[in-house]
Amino acid sequence: MIWSDESSIVLGRKSRRRRCIRKRGDEYKKRHCDATVKSGKITVMVWACFSGEKVGPLIVCNSGSVNADRYLEILEDGALTFIEKLLTPSDEPDTIAVVSPDAYLFMHDNAPCHKATKVTNYLKRRRVRVMKWPAQSPDLNPIENLWISFKDAFHEELIKQGIKPFRRPDVMTRCEEILKKV
Numbered sequence: 018m019i020w021s022d023e024s025s026i027v028l029g030r031k032s033r034r035r036r037c038i039r040k041r042g043d044e045y046k047k048r049h050c051d052a053t054v055k056s057g058k059i060t061v062m063v064w065a066c067f068s069g070e071k072v073g074p075l076i077v078c079n080s081g082s083v084n085a086d087r088y089l090e091i092l093e094d095g096a097l098t099f100i101e102k103l104l105t106p107s108d109e110p111d112t113i114a115v116v117s118p119d120a121y122l123f124m125h126d127n128a129p130c131h132k133a134t135k136v137t138n139y140l141k142r143r144r145v146r147v148m149k150w151p152a153q154s155p156d157l158n159p160i161e162n163l164w165i166s167f168k169d170a171f172h173e174e175l176i177k178q179g180i181k182p183f184r185r186p187d188v189m190t191r192c193e194e195i196l197k198k199v
Contacts, residue, residue, distance in 0.1 A: 083130050
């Protein structure tokens with residue numbers, strides 16, 4: 018099973034909602050307020066996959082959104098490259114691996130870019146078996162649990178390095194480096 022998903026990361030904002038219990042009249046004290054991004058939100062879209070104990074590549078989508086054409090590029094650079102690595106026999110002499118190209122089942126949700134005719138045809142041509150996933154289903158994809166930890170680690174690293182959320186190319190390049198390192 019290969020689990021995959023996209024996720025958007027808002028720079029300068031933690032991924033989870035936080036709650037605060039405070040006394041009446043204390044709502045405006047600094048310790049009860051989170052900083053906000055005044056310049057507008059800056060979003061970075063990422064795609065990743067994993068199978069068993071192996072993590073696939075992380076692909077950063079600089080445009081901020083994913084359409085069918087961009088998703089085809091992601092599949093080529095990410096999913097298919099990962100599948101090839103999974104199918105590569107181990108170099109260890111004591112390991113016996115019997116794996117065929119159709120041994121893996123690929124999971125992506127029902128996002129419009131995933132269901133586009135050109136994407137469906139591409140996956141059929143490349144003989145990638147796709148898991149049936151019901152529309153409007155609760156998101157039970159285990160990669161969702163990884164996104165929470167990933168976003169927390171990314172934001173901690175941003176804070177540690179003192180990087181402020183700006184859309185300048187140097188900041189975006191640094192953020193991409195951190196995303197790939199985390």
